[in-house]
Every structure is written in structure tokens, then in C-alpha cells.
Amino acid sequence: MTNISIDNITDKARDTGTALTAAVPQSVSKPAQKAYDAVGTGVQWYLEQWEDVIEEAKALKRGDLADMNLKDFLASLPEAKVESDIPGRLRLRTKQIKGQSQLAKEGIEALAELEGISEVHVSALTGSVLLFFDRNQYESRDALLQAIR
Numbered sequence: 693m694t695n696i697s698i699d700n701i702t703d704k705a706r707d708t709g710t711a712l713t714a715a716v717p718q719s720v721s722k723p724a725q726k727a728y729d730a731v732g733t734g735v736q737w738y739l740e741q742w743e744d745v746i747e748e749a750k751a752l753k754r755g756d757l758a759d760m761n762l763k764d765f766l767a768s769l770p771e772a773k774v775e776s777d778i779p780g781r782l783r784l785r786t787k788q789i790k791g792q793s794q795l796a797k798e799g800i801e802a803l804a805e806l807e808g809i810s811e812v813h814v815s816a817l818t819g820s821v822l823l824f825f826d827r828n829q830y831e832s833r834d835a836l837l838q839a840i841r
Contacts, residue, residue: 740775744818747787760788762798769821770837777833784821792816806839 760768765788772784789796796816803812803821808829813822823836830836 762802765789765795765799766840769840780825780827782823782833786819789816790819
């Protein structure tokens, strides 16, 4: 009997998505390349959503969604996993916020008060913290994370 786990399914899906985006030949015309890029980005987004759901299910099963306060949450962000880092946009993942919708709301309010941050999304469901910020104010991810501390 084959042993199938959530980790195996997640890894296989991630590998498939990566293979799809990497399989585009260089000689493809620009419009076709843009279409492939759009599909690849969509596949990547979809896989990230499933990873979030699976990680939350694992965390709930382990019972490691401990309560935390706003100060601890903000202090944990510089150590959070960087999911994506695009100039002007930063997505972090942290287990500490999962399952804590009130803390997520407080985190949105606190982060939105920082100068140079234009938009904040915090998800207690996925543990995602998405920040849109002024690239002139924060030249790097480290500069932004330093300001959050």
C-alpha cells in the first residue's frame, strides 16, 4: 500500500507548478510568453493557497496556535518566512497569527499607521502578512522590517 501524506501531495503539486512554468521554450513569441507567464503565476498562487490551508490544518492538529499579543506579533515579523519580496510589496508568513482574527485586525491597524505603508492585509487563516509600501521610504525589505520593530 502506498503511503500518501499531505506533505507528499504538496511537494508533488509544487514540483508540477514549477515544471509548468519552466517548460516554456525561449523561442515562443512575446504574447504567448505573457500567456504562459500568467498561467504560471496563477498556478503558483493556487499552490500557495493550498499550502496555506494544509499548513493551517497541520498547526490546528498539533495545537501550536498559541495566543500572542500585538507587541509579540510585531516583534515576530522580522523573523517570519519571506514568501515574496517585490519592490514595494512584501509577503510574510508567520504561524503565530494563525487562528487569531482579533490579533490580525490589530496588526492591520498597527502596521497601517507606519509611515510609508499604503496597504496592509493580515490573514489569521493563512498566517500571511502582505504589506504594500513606498519604495522611496523603505529601500529594502530589511529597512521595512527594521521600522516595524
